[in-house]
Amino acid sequence: MEKIKIDFEKSGGLVPAIVQDIETGEVLMLAYMDEKALEKTLTTGRTWFYSRSRKTYWCKGETSGNKQFVREVYYDCDADAILVKVKQIGPACHTGNKSCFFNKLDAVVIEEDTQ
Numbered sequence: 359m360e361k362i363k364i365d366f367e368k369s370g371g372l373v374p375a376i377v378q379d380i381e382t383g384e385v386l387m388l389a390y391m392d393e394k395a396l397e398k399t400l401t402t403g404r405t406w407f408y409s410r411s412r413k414t415y416w417c418k419g420e421t422s423g424n425k426q427f428v429r430e431v432y433y434d435c436d437a438d439a440i441l442v443k444v445k446q447i448g449p450a451c452h453t454g455n456k457s458c459f460f461n462k463l464d465a466v467v468i469e470e471d472t473q
Contacts, residue, residue: 424448
């Protein structure tokens with residue numbers, strides 16, 4: 359396996375991991391990975407994260423059955439964030455919603471300058 363190039367030290371050992379549905383492109387959730395969680399994700403084909411509150415590792419779907427099967431993994435230009443594209447089985451959110459991003463904030467929309 360290639361050496362992981364992620365800069366875990368920049369953020370104290372954890373980097374954000376964005377999980378996206380490979381079929382629809384929908385952003386499903388955001389969690390955190392350290393080097394061990396990323397390695398487990400890359401070697402098992404399932405998403406693994408580090409819980410900041412419980413201070414332990416968890417595999418998505420381990421208790422709920424709503425599993426994520428890894429299809430592609432990318433990292434950003436600064437090597438301090440990860441994008442995991444998955445095949446999602448069941449809802450991704452613990453609330454039962456397909457995505458964790460179902461709460462919408464009102465925002466001012468500024469039209470693009472067309473000139």
